[in-house]
Amino acid sequence: MELMDKLNILADAAKYDAACTSSGLDRAGRPGTIGSTTFAGCCHTFSADGRCVSLLKVLMTNVCVYDCQYCVNRRSNDPPRAAFTPRELCELTMGFYRRNYIEGLFLSSAVLVSPDYTTERMIETLRLLREEYRFGGYIHAKAIPGADPLLTRRLGLLADRLSVNIELPSAKSLSLLAPDKKKEAILAPMGQIRDGIAASRQELRVYRHAPRFAPAGQSTQMIVGATGESDRQILSLTQGLYDKYRLKRVFYSAYIPSVSGPDLPAPQGFQPPLLREHRLYQADWLLRYYHFRAEELLDEERPDLDPRMDPKCTWALRHLEFFPVEVNRADYEALLRVPGVGVRSARRILTARRVGPLTFEGLKRLGVVLKRAQYFLTCSGRAPRGLKISQDGLLRHLIALEAPALAQPMPEQLSLFDPPPAGPAG
Amino acid sequence: MAWTSVCCQYDGTFAGFLTCVFDCYANREEPVEFRTPDDLCCSLYPLRTVVSDPERAGRVYRSLPKLGREGRRLAVRGFLTCLPDKELWLWRLLRLGYARGPGFTQDLTDPTVDKVRKAVLQLNSEAHKYTGFVRFSLLDGILAGEIEPKNQVLPLLRPHFSGRYPQERFVLCDRTHREALFHQPGRWAIVPVEEFHLGRPGEEELAFRAMWRQFYDTIAIRERENPRCRMTHMPKRYWAMMTEFREDWDSALPELPRRTAP
Numbered sequence: 001m002e003l004m005d006k007l008n009i010l011a012d013a014a015k016y017d018a019a020c021t022s023s024g025l026d027r028a029g030r031p032g033t034i035g036s037t038t039f040a041g042c043c044h045t046f047s048a049d050g051r052c053v054s055l056l057k058v059l060m061t062n063v064c065v066y067d068c069q070y071c072v073n074r075r076s077n078d079p080p081r082a083a084f085t086p087r088e089l090c091e092l093t094m095g096f097y098r099r100n101y102i103e104g105l106f107l108s109s110a111v112l113v114s115p116d117y118t119t120e121r122m123i124e125t126l127r128l129l130r131e132e133y134r135f136g137g138y139i140h141a142k143a144i145p146g147a148d149p150l151l152t153r154r155l156g157l158l159a160d161r162l163s164v165n166i167e168l169p170s171a172k173s174l175s176l177l178a179p180d181k182k183k184e185a186i187l188a189p190m191g192q193i194r195d196g197i198a199a200s201r202q203e204l205r206v207y208r209h210a211p212r213f214a215p216a217g218q219s220t221q222m223i224v225g226a227t228g229e230s231d232r233q234i235l236s237l238t239q240g241l242y243d244k245y246r247l248k249r250v251f252y253s254a255y256i257p258s259v260s261g262p263d264l265p266a267p268q269g270f271q272p273p274l275l276r277e278h279r280l281y282q283a284d285w286l287l288r289y290y291h292f293r294a295e296e297l298l299d300e301e302r303p304d305l306d307p308r309m310d311p312k313c314t315w316a317l318r319h320l321e322f323f324p325v326e327v328n329r330a331d332y333e334a335l336l337r338v339p340g341v342g343v344r345s346a347r348r349i350l351t352a353r354r355v356g357p358l359t360f361e362g363l364k365r366l367g368v369v370l371k372r373a374q375y376f377l378t379c380s381g382r383a384p385r386g387l388k389i390s391q392d393g394l395l396r397h398l399i400a401l402e403a404p405a406l407a408q409p410m411p412e413q414l415s416l417f418d419p420p421p422a423g424p425a426g
Numbered sequence: 427m428a429w430t431s432v433c434c435q436y437d438g439t440f441a442g443f444l445t446c447v448f449d450c451y452a453n454r455e456e457p458v459e460f461r462t463p464d465d466l467c468c469s470l471y472p473l474r475t476v477v478s479d480p481e482r483a484g485r486v487y488r489s490l491p492k493l494g495r496e497g498r499r500l501a502v503r504g505f506l507t508c509l510p511d512k513e514l515w516l517w518r519l520l521r522l523g524y525a526r527g528p529g530f531t532q533d534l535t536d537p538t539v540d541k542v543r544k545a546v547l548q549l550n551s552e553a554h555k556y557t558g559f560v561r562f563s564l565l566d567g568i569l570a571g572e573i574e575p576k577n578q579v580l581p582l583l584r585p586h587f588s589g590r591y592p593q594e595r596f597v598l599c600d601r602t603h604r605e606a607l608f609h610q611p612g613r614w615a616i617v618p619v620e621e622f623h624l625g626r627p628g629e630e631e632l633a634f635r636a637m638w639r640q641f642y643d644t645i646a647i648r649e650r651e652n653p654r655c656r657m658t659h660m661p662k663r664y665w666a667m668m669t670e671f672r673e674d675w676d677s678a679l680p681e682l683p684r685r686t687a688p
C-alpha cells in the first residue's frame with residue numbers, strides 16, 4: 001500500500017480525538033538535533049472545522065481486537081485497514097516537521113494483537129525518532145490501557161505528553177458501549193502516569209540530567225452526548241480527574257455517529273451536541289483558570305449548563321449578592337468572577353491601579369468587556385452613569401449579548417471567552 | 427520656553443530614529459512629523475534632515491534601560507510595528523519614560539503607553555501566528571519560505587527558527603519589508619533583498635506537499651464544518667503562502683503576484 005493511502009486511512013481514523021495541543025513544555029533546540037517545544041504550544045493551521053492543527057495526528061494502525069460500539073475501527077466493522085511501519089512514520093514526521101507543517105507527532109493506536117504488542121510498536125517508533133532522527137519536537141502518545149506498566153513507563157520516557165482516554169463519563173456507559181475496557185484498566189495507567197510524573201519532577205530537582213517522564217503532563221478525553229450523563233456528572237468527574245490525577249487537560253468530544261450500534265443514539269437526524277460541548281469547555285476553563293469548583297456551577301436542581309449564556313454569567317446571576325465588585329479594591333479572585341473580566345484583564349487591573357484609581361474609560365483600555373462587566377462593577381464606588389436595570393432585565397440583556405454568536409450555525413469555539421494565560425493552545 | 431516644532435527626515439532605520447531622538451533633545455526641538463525617503467510630500471514644519479550616526483544613536487540606545495525593562499522592550503519592539511506614525515508615538519513614549527522612570531509602563535491607561543503596548547501586542551501575536559503558519563519548501567537542500575506580514579516580524583522569528591532548526595540551512599523572506607533571514611549552522615543574518623524567487627521543487631518536495639494537503643483535508647470533521655471559526659483563528663491573508671491552500675503547489679513552482687512594498 002502507498003504511504004499516501006496509509007496516511008489517508010490512519011489520519012481519518014484519528015480525527016475524532018479532540019486533543020491536538022502541543023503545550024505544557026518549553027524545550028529549546030540543541031545543536032546536533034532538530035526541534036523544540038514552547039510552553040504555550042503552537043497551531044500550525046486550522047482545519048475546515050475550525051480546530052487547531054498542531055501535530056501530525058495519526059494511528060499506528062486501525063486494526064483492532066476490541067469492539068467498542070461507537071468506534072469505526074471496532075472488530076465487527078469493516079473499514080479499510082492499514083498500519084504504518086515505525087520507519088514510515090518517522091520519515092513522515094520529519095518531512096512534515098522540517099517544512100514547519102507541524103509541531104510534532106500525536107501517536108495513538110487501535111489495539112493490534114494485544115495492548116503490549118501495540119505499545120511496543122509505538123515505543124519502537126518513538127525511540128527511532130528520538131535516537132536516530134534526533135527529534136526534539138513535541139510527542140503526544142496514547143497509553144494503551146492494559147499494557148504492562150513497564151512498557152507504559154518506556155513510552156512516557158520518550159513522549160512529552162501521555163494520555164489515557166476515559167472514553168465515556170461513567171463506568172456504566174463504559175461497560176455498555178466499550179465492554180472490553182474496564183474503568184479500573186483506564187484508571188490504573190492514569191495513576192501510574194501521575195506518580196511517574198511526580199517522581200520524575202522530584203529526581204530532576206536533585207539531578208539535572210535525570211530522565212524526564214511525560215514532562216508536558218497528562219490529559220484525557222471523553223465523548224459527550226452518546227450516553228445520558230448530565231453536565232453535572234461530567235463536570236464533577238472532570239473536577240475529580242484534575243484533583244486526583246493532576247491532569248493538564250480534559251477534552252470533550254461531541255458525539256458524532258460514524259457507525260450504528262444497538263445502544264447508540266439513532267444516527268438519523270442526530271445533531272452533534274456542539275453547543276453543549278462549547279459550554280462544557282467554558283466551564284472547564286472556569287475550573288482551571290478562574291478558581292471555580294464544579295459544585296459551584298451546577299447542583300442537583302440545575303444539573304445542566306444553560307445553553308443561552310456562558311457559565312460565568314449564569315453563576316453571576318445566581319449570586320448577585322457577590323456584586324458589585326469594586327475595581328479599585330477587590331482582590332484577584334473576586335475580579336475573576338466578574339463576567340467580562342478575563343485572566344489577562346484581571347492582571348492588568350492589578351497592575352494599572354497601582355498607578356492611580358481606575359475609571360470605566362480606563363477599564364475599556366485594559367480590555368474589559370464593559371458590555372457585560374458594567375452590571376457587576378463599580379469604579380471608586382460609582383456605577384456607570386445611567387445604568388439601572390432589574391434582575392430580570394439583566395438576564396435578558398446578557399442573553400441578548402450572546403445571541404448573535406448563537407445565531408450562527410455553530411458558536412465560535414472558545415473564542416467568546418478570554419484566552420487562557422498559557423496561549424492559544426491551552 | 428516651548429520647544430520648536432520640526433519635521434524629521436531620516437533613513438527609516440532604528441539607528442536613524444535614535445539619532446533623531448538625540449538631535450531633538452540636544453536642540454530642544456519637538457518632532458511633530460517623521461519622514462522617510464519613501465514619503466514624498468512636503469511639510470508645513472521646518473525640515474531637519476538627520477543622518478544616521480552610530481555614535482549618537484548608541485548614546486540614546488544605552489540610555490534605554492532608564493525606562494525599565496518593559497519600557498525598553500516597548501521602545502525597541504515598537505519600532506518593528508506597523509503602528510501609523512510609530513516614530514511619534516515612540517518619541518512620546520521615550521519622553522514619558524525619561525520623565526517618569528521605570529514605573530511608567532504600569533500606567534496602562536495612559537494613552538501613549540496604551541497605544542504602543544497594543545501595537546507591540548499585535549506584533550507579538552502576528553509573530554506567534556507565523557511561528558506556526560510559515561511554510562518551508564525543501565529546495566536543493568535548503569529550506570525556503572516566504573511571508574507577507576504587517577509588522578516586521580523577522581527579528582522575532584529569528585531565535586525561534588534558528589533554535590528549532592540548528593543544523594539546517596534556511597531562508598525566510600519577508601516580502602512586505604523586503605528583507606530576508608538567512609540561517610546556516612552557527613550563523614544567521616537579516617538582510618535587505620530586492621528580488622526573491624523560489625526554485626523548482628523536486629519529486630520529494632512535491633510528494634510531501636501532496637501528503638500534507640491530503641492530511642489537512644482528512645483531519646477536518648465534516649459534521650463540524652465551521653468556516654467562520656477557521657477564519658477568526660487564521661485570517662485569509664495568511665492563506666496565500668500556505669501549502670494546504672495551494673493546489674497549484676503540488677505541480678508548479680509557487681509564483682505569486684508581486685506586491686510592492688509600502
Ligand code: SF4
Nearest residue numbers: 064066068071074110
Ligand atoms: S479499542 Fe475501541 S475505541 Fe480503540 S480503536 Fe479499538 S474499537 Fe476503537
